[in-house]
Amino acid sequence: MTSLRIMCATKRVLDYALKPRIAKGGAGVDLTGQKQSLNPFCEIGVEEAVRLREKLGKDKVSDIVAFSAGPPKAQDTLRTALAMGADRALLVEVAESDTPKLEPLSVAKLIAGAAKEEKADIVILGKQAIDTDNNQTGQMLAGLLGWGQATCASKVEVGEGGKEVKVEREVDGGTETVEVKLPCVITTDLRLNEPRFATLPNIMKAKKKPLAKKKPQDYGVDLANPRLKLLKVEEPPTRQGGDKVADVDSLVAKLKELKAI
Amino acid sequence: MPPPAASTAVASSTALRYRVKQLYKQLLFLGRDWPQGYETYFRPRLHKAFTGQRQLETEDEIRKAISRAEYMVKELEAFYFLKKYRHVKRAYREDLL
Numbered sequence: 001m002t003s004l005r006i007m008c009a010t011k012r013v014l015d016y017a018l019k020p021r022i023a024k025g026g027a028g029v030d031l032t033g034q035k036q037s038l039n040p041f042c043e044i045g046v047e048e049a050v051r052l053r054e055k056l057g058k059d060k061v062s063d064i065v066a067f068s069a070g071p072p073k074a075q076d077t078l079r080t081a082l083a084m085g086a087d088r089a090l091l092v093e094v095a096e097s098d099t100p101k102l103e104p105l106s107v108a109k110l111i112a113g114a115a116k117e118e119k120a121d122i123v124i125l126g127k128q129a130i131d132t133d134n135n136q137t138g139q140m141l142a143g144l145l146g147w148g149q150a151t152c153a154s155k156v157e158v159g160e161g162g163k164e165v166k167v168e169r170e171v172d173g174g175t176e177t178v179e180v181k182l183p184c185v186i187t188t189d190l191r192l193n194e195p196r197f198a199t200l201p202n203i204m205k206a207k208k209k210p211l212a213k214k215k216p217q218d219y220g221v222d223l224a225n226p227r228l229k230l231l232k233v234e235e236p237p238t239r240q241g242g243d244k245v246a247d248v249d250s251l252v253a254k255l256k257e258l259k260a261i
Numbered sequence: 262m263p264p265p266a267a268s269t270a271v272a273s274s275t276a277l278r279y280r281v282k283q284l285y286k287q288l289l290f291l292g293r294d295w296p297q298g299y300e301t302y303f304r305p306r307l308h309k310a311f312t313g314q315r316q317l318e319t320e321d322e323i324r325k326a327i328s329r330a331e332y333m334v335k336e337l338e339a340f341y342f343l344k345k346y347r348h349v350k351r352a353y354r355e356d357l358l
Contacts, residue, residue, distance in 0.1 A: 016348050017296070040349050130352070190349055190357075197338045200290040 002162055003062035004182075006049040007120035008086060009111050009141075010042035010068045012077040013131040020131075022233050028100065029131070029233060038077045040195075041126025043084075044188040047195040048156060049124055050085035056158060063087055065118055069110050071096040075211060082206035083198035089211040090114060094223065100230065101223040104132075106216075108140035113219025115145060120183065122165070127152050127187040138187035148180040152189040277323050284330040285311055291337040 014020060015035040023030040038046075046066060053061035066081035068074045069092040078089035092110050094102065115123050123145075128135040135151075142149035150156075150167035154175060157166045162182070169176045170189045180186075198206075216223055245251045255261045285307070292303035317323050350357055 016345055017294075040345055130349070190346070190354055194342060194346070197341070200287050 003060050004052070004056075004121045004158070004162065005063040005119055006052065006061060006065070007111070007115055007118060007123045008042070008046045008049050008064065008066050008081060009107075009123060009125040009137075010046065010066055010077060010081055011039045011107075011126070011129045012036050012068060012070050012074040013039045013129050016040055016130055022235065026232050026234065027230055036073070036077075038080050039126050039129045039131075041128060041130075041188050041190070043080075043126075043195045044190070044192050045124040045126055045186075046081045046084050046086060047193045048153075048186075048188060049122075050196070051193060052156070052158065053085070060162070063118075065090055065120070067111060067114055068092070069102055069107050069216075070094065071099050078211060079203065079206050080198045082209045082211075083202040084196055086209070088209055090118070090214065091211060092214050092216055092219070094216060098223055101226045103226050103228045104134045104136035105140055105227060106221055106223055108137050108144055109221045110216060110219050111137070111141050112144040113221065114214075115141075115183075117219075122182065122184060122186060123147075124186045124188060127189055138185050142185040145183070145185070147184050149185040149187070150178050150180045151185075151187040153186050154189050154191040156186060156192070273320060277320065277327070280327055281311075281323070281330075284327065284334070287334055288330065288337070291334065291341075294341060 013036060014029065014031060015037045018034055021030040021034075022028075046064075049061070049064045053064065064086045066078050066086040066089045068078055068089075070077075072091075072093055073096075074091055074093075075089075078091055082089055092114070111123060111125075114120075123141060125138045125141070127138065138151055139149060141147075150165065150169060152170045153167045154170050155168035159165060159179075164179050164181050165184060165186070166177060166179050167186060169178060170191065243254070245254055252261070288307055289304065292307060293299050295303040297303070314326050317326060
């Protein structure tokens with residue numbers, strides 16, 4: 001079996017534990033001074049790549065590259081991925097102010113360019129980012145590359161010959177098992193694995209691993225005209241208090257009143 | 262049994278000291294995300310926990326304390342993992358709840 005080259009595409013997002021604050025004017029989330037970290041689903045992706053190497057052997061997984069598109073601070077996110085076990089990192093740097101211009105299609109184009117250049121056999125992404133929740137980038141990427149895709153993966157097995165992967169997918173009402181020829185795109189779901197902690201000694205070691213920087217133009221992508229425009233961000237309506245009913249009859253009467261039955 | 266050679270006795274105590282310092286730094290690193298606060302809650306308590314054991318003399322006692330610290334490292338990692346897992350599960354996988 002020839003060795004695999006895996007690319008883990010990651011995103012730097014507002015930390016999961018923080019409550020988002022709406023920016024003045026309501027056209028976005030206020031990120032100033034807020035802690036941002038590796039998207040949980042992307043973390044699961046990096047963990048899967050490292051586990052594949054541990055399972056198949058170092059010679060069977062010759063390269064794990066962590067990819068991200070974002071501001072210079074995204075280097076910290078990539079260092080976490082390196083500390084988890086990636087060999088090297090690749091950052092497509094955009095200015096902090098241009099980060100909102102990164103939409104699923106442009107990011108998919110960037111990853112496609114990088115995957116071709118780095119000769120990746122598998123690109124693993126999180127199924128969606130916890131800030132934008134699009135669930136589009138992986139699918140668009142597969143379309144752009146003309147590769148097969150297995151999204152919302154909860155189990156990944158590389159075939160004997162290293163030419164295909166068997167993936168169990170989480171779908172409505174259960175799981176679906178698909179076999180995808182390599183090269184392919186896989187997006188991760190929550191139950192795929194439990195990501196390891198980036199321990200302090202590993203983070204120190206990660207500082208020595210190579211981190212390359214590129215610009216969107218290097219992959220022929222121009223971010224100047226995004227197709228999507230964020231119009232408004234609102235908080236959900238505050239929860240109204242409910243009424244308590246005395247017994248089943250009054251419950252039925254209330255439901256009839258509200259025309260629910 | 263002949264007493265341990267002077268070199269191993271000294272090496273042992275410096276090795277233990279190094280390990281204790283290493284664990285302190287590791288726990289400090291893990292405490293950054295502690296929900297009740299790093300500067301106000303975690304760091305002072307960690308400092309007290311370590312300085313409270315300052316008087317330990319025998320290698321045996323020190324090794325026991327080191328295992329307790331290593332256990333705390335694993336506990337913290339498990340806590341953070343569960344916190345994140347449960348949050349993502351609640352937000353994205355109603356079918357699993």
